[in-house]
Amino acid sequence: MRDILEAVAAGELSPVRAEAELAGYVTGEAGRFDAARGERRGIPEAILAEGKTPEQVASLAATAVETTGRALITRIDDEGAAAVEDRFAGGDATRERRGSTLVVRGADREPAELAATVGLVTAGTVDGPVADEAEVVCADAGASVDRIDDVGVAALDRTLDQVDRLSRADVLIVCAGREGALPTVIAGLVDTPVIGVPVSSGYGFGGDGRAALSGMLQSCTVLSVVNVDAGFVAGCQAVLIARAIDGAGE
Amino acid sequence: MRDILEAVAAGELSPVRAEAELAGYVTGEAGRFDAARGERRGIPEAILAEGKTPEQVASLAATAVETTGRALITRIDDEGAAAVEDRFAGGDATRERRGSTLVVRGADREPAELAATVGLVTAGTVDGPVADEAEVVCADAGASVDRIDDVGVAALDRTLDQVDRLSRADVLIVCAGREGALPTVIAGLVDTPVIGVPVSSGYGFGGDGRAALSGMLQSCTVLSVVNVDAGFVAGCQAVLIARAIDGAGE
Amino acid sequence: MRDILEAVAAGELSPVRAEAELAGYVTGEAGRFDAARGERRGIPEAILAEGKTPEQVASLAATAVETTGRALITRIDDEGAAAVEDRFAGGDATRERRGSTLVVRGADREPAELAATVGLVTAGTVDGPVADEAEVVCADAGASVDRIDDVGVAALDRTLDQVDRLSRADVLIVCAGREGALPTVIAGLVDTPVIGVPVSSGYGFGGDGRAALSGMLQSCTVLSVVNVDAGFVAGCQAVLIARAIDGAGE
Amino acid sequence: MRDILEAVAAGELSPVRAEAELAGYVTGEAGRFDAARGERRGIPEAILAEGKTPEQVASLAATAVETTGRALITRIDDEGAAAVEDRFAGGDATRERRGSTLVVRGADREPAELAATVGLVTAGTVDGPVADEAEVVCADAGASVDRIDDVGVAALDRTLDQVDRLSRADVLIVCAGREGALPTVIAGLVDTPVIGVPVSSGYGFGGDGRAALSGMLQSCTVLSVVNVDAGFVAGCQAVLIARAIDGAGE
Amino acid sequence: MRDILEAVAAGELSPVRAEAELAGYVTGEAGRFDAARGERRGIPEAILAEGKTPEQVASLAATAVETTGRALITRIDDEGAAAVEDRFAGGDATRERRGSTLVVRGADREPAELAATVGLVTAGTVDGPVADEAEVVCADAGASVDRIDDVGVAALDRTLDQVDRLSRADVLIVCAGREGALPTVIAGLVDTPVIGVPVSSGYGFGGDGRAALSGMLQSCTVLSVVNVDAGFVAGCQAVLIARAIDGAGE
């Protein structure tokens, strides 16, 4: 602790970062940020933009970058992204946006590495943004990501053609909307743990992702599931498994 | 009409049967029976035993046999079946029970014939009684029934092994509980009309057949669907389609 | 396969079309398109515009026209239609829009023919767009479509006046919102297979089409059902039945 | 009030009946009974047997007979009915049971008379017990009841045959389960107020009466509705309307 | 019929009105209008603007005015109202809008009269537009309307102060959102038939009117109910009851 305080005194450590290292969380303009989560949980705290003002999002992003080297923001819209852009404009942090997911990386952030592969599968075009959330998290953690798009069960050949590739992954994330049968079909073909992600595509009865969710929960094969559209959560869970595998392999 | 009345006078036709032919429906002890439905709709009125007393079931069965040559009873339990047994004991009508489905055929009932094949598929053992309802209706109508059991998607080879056989049917009924993915997978493999029947197996969220129902309604392939456990309705719909095909082929 | 490759080399066949013939699906800018579905399933893959960007829709439409001769797009809005218009502007493909349904036909696409009639019935004005989807699919497949609008059960005479016409169809699609009683009433009057389409008109409890859906599933007559507003699916199912009838009649 | 008390003193009025006349309600062994409701509301308080012990039912029945001349008990089972039988055994009150509805009438209860007719319609056999509740209430109030059973829409002729008879009623109660279309069809044919009663027959999705309830609420004709299986409530509402008509006619 | 045709020939009757008198319904640009409903059902067909284009609404309104003398339009927004305004601009039909309800009356429409009073009660300010629908229908039918606003049960004195006035109505419509207790409380105080209208005010669990709907269906007093926000239906049902009372009083 003395080291930290001396580093602050010497101007080598910002007060925010010092607070994060000492208390675990930082109190910014837009609430507390759980800076120690990455340490404690092995996965960073993401900033869910939905339900927050653009200013709150930008403020939390700044805190996140300062204390943990990068910010992961999910479900951001154009207005929120612009606020983040403004906040970091002129600095040396890089911004990377994929659909509604935005990552800001500080210049001094070193890439992580993880000796494990996450297979990331989508059933169709509309599942893309949900898979993007998972991909960003896995890549941030240093896992290899093998993404296979558009292999929905309506044209089963598209799925069967990929079995070998699917088998090589250490853990699979499978995103599917409508009836959500793809994770069930894949989990019947490989001996890899499969995490199903229901997607809120479709319309009519069950079209809000509830058909896919209940179908995955009722699967006659073995799956575990995250909430509708929760690509970020699936990515984090895959990282935790990948890290356990990585640790065992050392 | 004169013919009918003279036949009654001559004792060649029972009053009940005469009423059925003249008015279309017959008023028995347990309510009206829609004797003309087979004529009008091409499918007979079934007697849903659930919610009726054993006596009501037996009475309606007697009316059905007298006016249309046979009675189709669904969702019957042992007590109801015993009441029917009592009612027809000593007579020449044959009884055939499959699980909760019971058929009584009058001695003079001639078997129907239909130049069409209904493929009837189940995903697992628990789907059997629901498929039985459909099978009884299709067989009663004279259709060929090709039944393929236990081809659930958890072991996809079991399904794929049957594609040729599935393709040869004129119309397919596919019964599946849990996540109900089987009709979707099959409908992606053949160009036959598929009728999905969700089955109320499973437990937990969606375990009352609702996961299977919503999954079939959301299917990314083309299906039409009947209610949960409604094997009888699926069988009737298949018969109507089979008859249209049969008629066109003449 | 040699033939195909030589045709590509000779410039007689585009690479996209060659890929479609060899692999069954084509990978475009906006994901894979299942070009072989028409062959395999007897019905084409439609492009559901909802949840896709206008660019994705236009790109998939171009792939569809190139590989299968036409594109069927459902649930398209003005922005999406404009993107498609832009994409095909100046070319010889014709565009035909009915409400939220859009068809693009390549110049060399020959009309199909099918010796069967699909009766297409709506209960009221608001059911129109859903019926349009079905009509477009049936017409594309070459079936005769006999459309009867505005025969809701509130004024039963309007329904009863049409019984003869309804009876002449080979298969019936009946679209109805609110309580969705029309398919039940019609199915009690004819011996044709009826496919019910619940429509999300109405308001209050069950007004999202759920009252109509559950009513059709509970129908005391024989129906099979598709999801709420799923006019496209109903049209495809009718085509599959019509084709089976057509095949038997040859 | 003096009169009442003097009558009690003279032994001409029981204390229980006096309390009822003075306070409006009577406190018995099994809770308060709202003896003044018939006066105040024009309809008596019924005793819902479900959820009460047989002893509580019998006790409330005794209080009801003593203070209002009769007891109306709904949803009673055999055990409850036996308890009531025991309670009144040897007395001069008459008991009349129809399925799960039981009426006990004191010897001095004079029949009511009401110059109005309630039409009471059922779609099928299973709707009988619910209609019984309504019939008992209407008859108790002195209304004429014209009951028409088994006119479900699956065989529409059965319904249409009754239009004249339906038109002659002053108010109609229509009980129907499954998809519950009968009240809608009838309300489209007559200019009488129709009260729909959903019945919890059927199975699968919406089979607990919810399909019928939502269908009646969504009806494209004009209906008002009571809860699933609430025959008693429908009967009371019909009585209130009948009494308003009767009053106007005087 | 000859009379009608001769009147058309003589230019005394428009073809549209003639079709309405002969066939009962009229086919306009925007679908069939059930012109005979007022005759047959005693209540006019309303035009539900929701889900229709402004042009369809205006067209149906024109048909309605031409054949029945007035048009009742519910759930209209500003755009729809403008379209109706345009359609009738310059003519002699009067327009009257109350919130989302719009009435157009032809110049030759004679006001109806009905010797009965409908009590119309709201619990709070937000129930106003729903009550407006009911009020317009009742007034159109010639009934007296006694409207009592803002008597919610949170301040019970406001309710109790009105008991005498409530008792004088022949039939009561009570509109209430949130927990919807007002119809229950009122129905316990008077012997008039009460029609409950749940209103979709409130927020959170049950805030879409479902709490009020289920509360009214479960009421421990006697109510009949219409769907959430269905002021028009409640008004029509009240008119049917009022007319029966009026008829009896003649």
Added chain:
Amino acid sequence: MRDILEAVAAGELSPVRAEAELAGYVTGEAGRFDAARGERRGIPEAILAEGKTPEQVASLAATAVETTGRALITRIDDEGAAAVEDRFAGGDATRERRGSTLVVRGADREPAELAATVGLVTAGTVDGPVADEAEVVCADAGASVDRIDDVGVAALDRTLDQVDRLSRADVLIVCAGREGALPTVIAGLVDTPVIGVPVSSGYGFGGDGRAALSGMLQSCTVLSVVNVDAGFVAGCQAVLIARAIDGAGE
């Protein structure tokens, strides 16, 4: 701690009680019992009998009595009560059962005292067992309980007659099933905090207590609510409030 261990050594304290005092919880045959909860939370841990075997219930009851002086058991059936009876037979602990609630008190348990009154109100007879749970908890905590039964809003006079008595309570628990309007009406009449308890009486739509629950959550007055039938929780919450009042008054 030394004291405790010496008391155990001296045989003055059982090992079980010592464990409870040292660790806060006790591990018995049927799982851990949170003996310190009364100390920590001010309310004891109750034993929910539902879902446990009779042996597990009896074992937990024994642990509870030994460590906290008494056991509160809710939702017990006859079999469970018999097991408890067996366990304590011959000992000096007293048993008191009210419906499905059972209290066992050790001989040395001193009654608590609390200078606050809990008003406990039921709408009807069927709410009794739920109110019993609350009453037992409040009495155990030493609060005065003023119970007022059968004051449902269908006969509003019964409610209004009690306003003074209701006003004298420090906190009110109001149990009501069906539409659950009673807490709303009462909370509009007094300035006491009201805790609503929905009861699962009634039948049909919302009859499992959901109508009452959603009605109380939507109340246009101020209420806080516990789960359906959760009389025990309501009682505990009232005790916590009563204790805060009692503490302030000292």
Added chain:
Amino acid sequence: MRDILEAVAAGELSPVRAEAELAGYVTGEAGRFDAARGERRGIPEAILAEGKTPEQVASLAATAVETTGRALITRIDDEGAAAVEDRFAGGDATRERRGSTLVVRGADREPAELAATVGLVTAGTVDGPVADEAEVVCADAGASVDRIDDVGVAALDRTLDQVDRLSRADVLIVCAGREGALPTVIAGLVDTPVIGVPVSSGYGFGGDGRAALSGMLQSCTVLSVVNVDAGFVAGCQAVLIARAIDGAGE
């Protein structure tokens, strides 16, 4: 009453305020305002802006300030706030807005005082506006408010760090979205009454606050609950409890 009328005559009391004092409620342009509620219930009537026009909100606010000294407006948007601003512009009433909550205080309103502390806890940033409603009500009533933000259970240390501070409150309001576990965890740590407020943050299944609501109702500790996002109701309930405590302490 004479006093009041004389004060009106003398111009010392406005007619509106006189009506409020005499009748308890005031009829303004936008409906009745329950001016006596604060007196009767101990908590003021709030104006729920949602579902009302800006003019109605401003009008009710004016009535509230005139009769009770201040107006509490919840769920107001910018348009509504502007209307209120306009109404009071130039006057001496102060306006204070926190998110969607707005308070207008008349110049002569004296602050209330209450010797009790309400602990107000949020799990995260998005719970802020709901907590604001509660805070405004408690502060208006004169209670001390100890607000602790951002102590969600994902980083349990943040919660545990606050136990002492939580224990010092007389009553706790805990606002939490997502899974809503925070009130359960807190209620397990302190002996203070806890009121849980589910917040409609999150997305997917249960994301509308239903997961949090059902979790709080099922809590394995003791909680009472208000509806989703009902910060105002929670605040009022806390005030009622605080006032009871305050009263006892005098």
Added chain:
Amino acid sequence: MRDILEAVAAGELSPVRAEAELAGYVTGEAGRFDAARGERRGIPEAILAEGKTPEQVASLAATAVETTGRALITRIDDEGAAAVEDRFAGGDATRERRGSTLVVRGADREPAELAATVGLVTAGTVDGPVADEAEVVCADAGASVDRIDDVGVAALDRTLDQVDRLSRADVLIVCAGREGALPTVIAGLVDTPVIGVPVSSGYGFGGDGRAALSGMLQSCTVLSVVNVDAGFVAGCQAVLIARAIDGAGE
């Protein structure tokens, strides 16, 4: 394949086992058994007893033991267990029953070994049977199981006391009913992947496990989830993860 057939010929391999090795599945009296699943998926096919007759269960168990060395049967009742007992009586297969889970092991089945630890946690006594399913599967696969019972969050010390032990597991299964907060709390404390299992304990709204399910899906920490009461599925998923870890460590 020749080897297999020669072994059959030589009587060294039963025909059933040979079919299993050649085709992957075996057709017995009660349907097909997926004998190759263990090979293909790394987890065996379990026999879900619910919904099957005792005879079907026993027959499938015999097939399972013969082809894969053991049978895992879930949700078995006493009748089913007796049928299995009868089937294997006198043989050398051992039977082990834990609640509703039954394992039959052939004499020649060698125990598996897996260098990974599954932490298995329950919140309370009623979660035991669900956890038993998971424990049986994990033990069968050779994983070490560290089971920690009764650590529900109502007494948070019980949870916090176990953090070190929880941290040592490679993967955690956490079973919890009621509000299901335990997996959320634990997942916030460790960096191990957590699989949540909602349990259908509790009563009232959400008491069927739906509160716990939706709470786990909404968790503000990272979880993946299986269906309500799906201990078997959670166990299998843990085994797949454990095996991936085990494989990496070799």
